[in-house]
Amino acid sequence: MSPLVSALHLYDIANVKGVAADLSHCNTPSQVLDFTGPSELANCLKGVDVAVIPAGVPRKPGMTRDDLFIINAGIVKTLVEAVADNCPEAFIHIISNPVNSTVPIAAEVLKQKGVYNPKKLFGVTTLDVVRANTFVTQKKNLKLIDVDVPVVGGHAGITILPLLSKTRPSVTFTNEETEELTKRIQNAGTEVVEAKAGAGSATLSMSYAAARFVESSLHALAGDPDVYECTFVQSELTELMFFASRVKLGKNGVESIISADLEGLTEYETKALEALQPELKASIEKGIEFVHKQQAAAKSA
Numbered sequence: 001m002s003p004l005v006s007a008l009h010l011y012d013i014a015n016v017k018g019v020a021a022d023l024s025h026c027n028t029p030s031q032v033l034d035f036t037g038p039s040e041l042a043n044c045l046k047g048v049d050v051a052v053i054p055a056g057v058p059r060k061p062g063m064t065r066d067d068l069f070i071i072n073a074g075i076v077k078t079l080v081e082a083v084a085d086n087c088p089e090a091f092i093h094i095i096s097n098p099v100n101s102t103v104p105i106a107a108e109v110l111k112q113k114g115v116y117n118p119k120k121l122f123g124v125t126t127l128d129v130v131r132a133n134t135f136v137t138q139k140k141n142l143k144l145i146d147v148d149v150p151v152v153g154g155h156a157g158i159t160i161l162p163l164l165s166k167t168r169p170s171v172t173f174t175n176e177e178t179e180e181l182t183k184r185i186q187n188a189g190t191e192v193v194e195a196k197a198g199a200g201s202a203t204l205s206m207s208y209a210a211a212r213f214v215e216s217s218l219h220a221l222a223g224d225p226d227v228y229e230c231t232f233v234q235s236e237l238t239e240l241m242f243f244a245s246r247v248k249l250g251k252n253g254v255e256s257i258i259s260a261d262l263e264g265l266t267e268y269e270t271k272a273l274e275a276l277q278p279e280l281k282a283s284i285e286k287g288i289e290f291v292h293k294q295q296a297a298a299k300s301a
C-alpha cells in the first residue's frame with residue numbers, strides 16, 4: 001500500500017481486521033482505539049485518506065434504525081467536524097445508523113465547514129450487497145464469487161431495494177422468489193438484532209462489509225480504473241438528494257453514478273422504488289434539519 005494511502009477506522013479497529021490501516025502516527029494501541037480527547041483524535045486524523053465512522057449505539061430488538069437517531073446524530077456530527085478540521089480531503093465512510101439520516105448530517109456539517117465534496121462522502125451500504133449476493137447464491141446454488149446483485153435506495157427496511165432482475169450472472173426468479181428474497185434482504189439486519197437478543201446488531205458481517213468498502217476505496221485512490229461499489233451518496237438518479245446505487249470510484253471519489261441499473265426495472269422493482277421514496281426523503285430531511293436546528297441554537301446562545 002502506498003504510504004500516501006492510509007485508512008483510519010475511527011473506532012473499534014478490532015472490528016475491521018483486514019482493513020489496510022496506517023495507524024503508525026497514533027499513540028494509541030492499534031487494536032482498539034480509545035480516543036481520550038480531541039487532540040488525540042486530531043493527531044490520528046492528520047494525513048488520513050479514508051476515515052471510517054462506525055461510532056454509535058446499535059439496535060436492540062424492537063427498535064428501528066431511526067430509533068438510534070437521538071443518540072447517533074450528535075456522535076456523527078462531532079466526528080465529522082473533526083474529520084472536516086483535520087483531513088478535509090479524505091473519503092468519509094459513514095457506517096453509524098441511521099445511515100439514511102447520518103449521511104445528510106455529515107454533508108451539512110461539511111458544508112458548514114466549507115469543505116463538502118459530495119464525491120467523497122459515502123454511506124456504507126455494502127452489507128446489503130453482501131447479504132443479497134449470499135442469499136441469491138444459496139437460493140440458486142451458484143458460486144458466491146460469481147454473483148453480484150445491485151442494491152439501491154437507502155439502508156433501512158423498505159428503502160433497501162435489491163434489484164434482483166439485474167443480478168449478474170443473469171438469473172431468473174419467480175414472483176414468489178423475488179418477494180421472499182427482497183424481504184429477507186430488507187429484514188436481514190433486524191433478523192440479526194433479534195437473534196442477538198439485546199447484545200447488539202451485525203458485527204462480523206459488518207466488519208467484512210466495511211473492510212470490502214475500504215479496500216475498494218484504497219484501490220480507487222491508488223488509481224485502479226475498475227472499481228465499482230453500491231453506496232449511499234449525493235445523487236441525481238431520483239428526486240432524492242441522496243440515493244444508494246452502484247458508483248464507479250476513482251482517485252477523486254465518485255467518478256460516475258451507474259444510472260443503467262435503474263433502467264428496465266420489473267414492475268415489482270418499479271413499485272418498490274416508488275414506495276421507498278417518501279420514507280427515504282423524510283429520513284434525509286430529518287438529518288438536514290438536525291444540523292440546521294443545532295446551528296440556529298448555537299447562534300442564539
Ligand SMILES: NC(=O)C1=CN([C@@H]2O[C@H](COP(=O)(O)OP(=O)(O)OC[C@H]3O[C@@H](n4cnc5c(N)ncnc54)[C@H](O)[C@@H]3O)[C@@H](O)[C@H]2O)C=CC1
Nearest residue numbers: 011012054055056057058059075095096097124127202206
Ligand atoms: N451501515 C451498516 O450496514 C451497519 C451499521 N451499523 C451501525 O454501526 C454502529 C455501531 O454498531 P456496533 O459497532 O455494533 O456498536 P458497538 O456498541 O459494538 O460499538 C460502538 C462503538 O462506538 C463507540 N462510541 C460511542 N459513542 C462514541 C463517541 N461519542 N465517539 C466515538 N465513539 C463512540 C463505542 O465506544 C463503541 O466502541 C451502530 O449505529 C449500528 O447501527 C451496524 C451494522 C451495519
Ligand SMILES: O=C([O-])CC(=O)C(=O)O
Nearest residue numbers: 059097127189190201202
Ligand atoms: O440492523 C442494524 O441495526 C444494523 C445494520 O444496519 C445492519 O445489520 O444492516
